[in-house]
Amino acid sequence: MAATQGLKELASKGVAVSLHPYAYDPNADAVGLAAAAALGLDPALTLKTLMVEVDGKPACCVIPSDQQLSMKRVAAAFGGKQAAMMAVPKAEKLTGYRVGGISPFGQKRKVPVALEISVSAAAKVWINAGQRGLLLGVAPQTALAVLEAQAADLIA
Structure with a gap:
């Protein structure tokens, strides 16, 4: 298992997490549900x-794998008028991760x-x-603190 940038960030902040490897299926319709x-x-x-x-400004949303984003709620959460999914190449370049392995930590x-x-x-x-x-397994309040994130109503 690689020490990813996300795991390095968490370790540097003294956050202990549990790790849960699984067989990744590149053909899964929904990676989160498959995981x-x-x-x-x-x-x-x-x-x-x-x-x-x-x-037009990048942002990151972390939601349950069995739900879908509401772009209207996403725009409101970040104080904007319009929201859209980021194109895959742009998301991978911005985060340093590959789709299917994007973490909110260590981008x-x-x-x-x-x-x-x-x-x-x-x-x-x-x-x-x-x-x-x-x-990785973590308390959501810990994730919010480490990410300096907001809790928001994001799902449709």
């Missing part, structure tokens, strides 16, 4: 990291982050650790 199924985790607490643009460029508010009271959530086939 949850492979690890026997609740899809509502297995989160996916989505890179978006709000009024090459720091961008505003929002975590779906419905998971903020959970004891633990699972988020990509920065490589395909590897999730």
Whole structure:
């Protein structure tokens, strides 16, 4: 297992996480759901990291793998008028990660982050650790603090 930039960032801040490797399926329709199924985790607490643009500016949304973003709510959460998914090449260049392995932690460029508010009271959530086939377990309040993120209503 590689020490990803995300894991290095968490370690540098003294945050202990649990690691959960799984067999990544590049052909899965929904990577987050496939990861949850492979690890026997609740899809509502297995989160996916989505890179978006709000009024042309990059941002990061972390939501349950069994949900979809509401672009209207994303725009509102980041104080903008319009939101759209970021193109894959741009997301990979900006984050330093490959799609399917994008983590909100340790991205090459720091961008505003929002975590779906419905998971903020959970004891633990699972988020990509920065490589395909590897999730990390962390308390959502810890993730919010490390990412300097906001909890927001992001899902449709």
